[in-house]
Amino acid sequence: MRRPRRTRDFKEFSYIKKLSDSEKRFSEFKGNQEVALIFPNNYKVASASLAWSWVQQLFWEQNLAVERFFYEKWFTKFYSIESFTPLDQFRVLMFSFHFELDLENIINILKKLGIPPLGELRGNEYPTIIIGGPITFFNLELVKPIADIVVVGDLEYNVDAISEGIKILKKDKEKGMEYFETLENVITNRKKSLTKLNLKNFDISQKFPVSHFITPYSEFKNKRLIEIGRGCIRRCSFCVMGHTKKPVKFVSPPVIEAFLKEEKNSIGIISATITDYPWLDQLLEILEKYNINFSVSSMRADGITNRLLKLIKKSGQNTFTIAPEGVSQKIRNRINKDISEEDLFNTLELGRKNEFKSIKFYYIVGFDEEEWDDYEELRNFIIKVKKMGYSNISLSVNPLIPKKGTPFYGKTFIDEKQYNSIIKWMKTNLQKVKFHFESYKYSQKQYLYNILSEEEIKKLILKIYS
Numbered sequence: 001m002r003r004p005r006r007t008r009d010f011k012e013f014s015y016i017k018k019l020s021d022s023e024k025r026f027s028e029f030k031g032n033q034e035v036a037l038i039f040p041n042n043y044k045v046a047s048a049s050l051a052w053s054w055v056q057q058l059f060w061e062q063n064l065a066v067e068r069f070f071y072e073k074w075f076t077k078f079y080s081i082e083s084f085t086p087l088d089q090f091r092v093l094m095f096s097f098h099f100e101l102d103l104e105n106i107i108n109i110l111k112k113l114g115i116p117p118l119g120e121l122r123g124n125e126y127p128t129i130i131i132g133g134p135i136t137f138f139n140l141e142l143v144k145p146i147a148d149i150v151v152v153g154d155l156e157y158n159v160d161a162i163s164e165g166i167k168i169l170k171k172d173k174e175k176g177m178e179y180f181e182t183l184e185n186v187i188t189n190r191k192k193s194l195t196k197l198n199l200k201n202f203d204i205s206q207k208f209p210v211s212h213f214i215t216p217y218s219e220f221k222n223k224r225l226i227e228i229g230r231g232c233i234r235r236c237s238f239c240v241m242g243h244t245k246k247p248v249k250f251v252s253p254p255v256i257e258a259f260l261k262e263e264k265n266s267i268g269i270i271s272a273t274i275t276d277y278p279w280l281d282q283l284l285e286i287l288e289k290y291n292i293n294f295s296v297s298s299m300r301a302d303g304i305t306n307r308l309l310k311l312i313k314k315s316g317q318n319t320f321t322i323a324p325e326g327v328s329q330k331i332r333n334r335i336n337k338d339i340s341e342e343d344l345f346n347t348l349e350l351g352r353k354n355e356f357k358s359i360k361f362y363y364i365v366g367f368d369e370e371e372w373d374d375y376e377e378l379r380n381f382i383i384k385v386k387k388m389g390y391s392n393i394s395l396s397v398n399p400l401i402p403k404k405g406t407p408f409y410g411k412t413f414i415d416e417k418q419y420n421s422i423i424k425w426m427k428t429n430l431q432k433v434k435f436h437f438e439s440y441k442y443s444q445k446q447y448l449y450n451i452l453s454e455e456e457i458k459k460l461i462l463k464i465y466s
Contacts, residue, residue: 009077016079019043023081023213026224029060033083035166036090038069040097040105046070047218050225050270051096051133053211058155062163066094071105076112088113090127092166095147097133100449101442103142106131107464110146117465118458119148119189124173130166137199137244138405140187141454145461149180150187154202154230158184201231201249208255209270220268220295228256228283229271236325237335237407238364241272244405248272253282260286266293266315275303284311298323302343309354319392322347323362328374331367335408341381348388358392359385365422366400366414375422379429386432397426398438401446413447416440 004010037056039046046052052068059066067080069087078087087093087109095106107117110129116122119129131143132151143150151162161183169176180188185199209227216222231245260267274296277283284307287294293315299308301322312320322344326332329341351359363378385393399419402411423437452460 004077012075012077013079013084015072016081017084019215019217020081020084022215022217024215025213027057027060027212029065033067033080033085033090034065034170035059035067035092035094036069036080036087037066038071038078038087038093038095038106038109040071040095040102040109041099042072043070043217044219047213047215048220048225048268049096049098050209050211050227051098053213053225054209054227055094055096055132055155057212058159059163059166062160064163064166071102071109073105073108078109078112092128092130092169094130094132097131097135097143100135100139100142100446103146103449103461104464106146107461111465117461118145120145122148122189128169128173128176134240138240138403139450141452141457142449144187144189144454145458147187148177148189152185152187153199156202156204156207158186162186199244201245201247203249204230205249205251205255208251208259210259214265223266223268223295224263225268225270226256226259227251227270228274229277232272233276234272234336234338236337238325238400238403240403240405243407245272250278253279253286256283257286260290260292263290263292266295269294269296271297273298273300273303275300275305275308280305280308284308287311301339301347304347304350306350306353309350309356313354313356318356319358319360319394320351320356321360321362325362325364326367326374327363327365327370328377330377331370331374334367334369335364344381345384348385348390352389357390358394359390360394360396362396362398364398364400366419368411372425375425375429382430382433392434393432394434394436395426395430396436396438397423399440399443401443401450403450409450413444416444 004013039049039052056066056068067082067085069078069080079085110117115126128148129146130149130151131147132155136143136150136152140150155162165176165179165183168179177188177190180186181190204227211225214222214224229248229250231248232242233248235242271277274280288311295315295317299322309320324332324339324344325337326335332339382393399414402408402413419440426435
């Protein structure tokens, strides 16, 4: 396309082109623009999501020219990554909905395009809004009002049928909507309930998810992403994945090796936690065999091995991360975390053995059972960590958000005064520690998005849109 003439449009175009040009792509699809795949968050977050790449590839295989988009609040034209075509030229808009707070970004995109925010307000003259992604597994009330079509669960199961429906939509929206009403795991703004529901995990060993591009602007900088496990074998009481993504599916080592033996780039390994991968030693052996540098999305303290930390260190990481979640053993037991203090210290000792001096911990606060004695246990724990030789300690602290689909749904959300008192205590009592405290305002919004009814969500959407 020609470069935009307006200064503001050219600034947006140039920003997107810089990111597009940064991508090294391993596959392309040639064809006229047809369907938009929108990750409603910034490029750094979008490019760290394997779904943004994998969904595009799945549709390419169905001969649909899907183009990628991402979000910045200041965008007005929303040019595509591939052809720089403005979003308003697309008739089918698919949103990959991963985080509750991205609801506001989706609404903002629709507002800037002049598209009504509720599916029930849209006639056939407007583009069709299709929404899928992790949110559909546990919070359909948040998704249904804004979508014309909701695709629930893993796309691999019915990508052929979804693709056929999109092809019909492009020719005739009315007939396309009628077609989607017949599909399994699909909700339309006419058919509000699911008559057929199949939310089991797709067996990714049959079709191995791998990203088709790398970029230095991703949280997984210049790494190809591979998904080795889908779902989680654990049942932590606060976590959605352990209660919705069952049964867990893993990719076998031979399938991974067949890919890695030809791979020249570093990789990012995606799974609930690499330490629950049943063939971890074989995987590490493959990574060593082909001299592959890698990073991981998550590790559990009770499964970390010396070999794993050794290879992570060799791959260039100087910090590793573990998630005790609860500030004391009592709290960890209450939330079914199934990690002991002994597990934590065993892992920390392995870290020092491999010359790690930087460690990051994830904690959740705001459980009903918490007392100040639990925080004293945390203080003593951090003192011991320092004595082990860790000179750079970081804590990421988040309030508990009781989410739908978990045993903790229905619990009260911590009040702001209590959260601030915890922040003050940590800053006062945990010396020479770096902190990241999640915003109370944003956490409270997530909580509200989990407790509001569908009708209340509709009112909220209209309020944000106005």
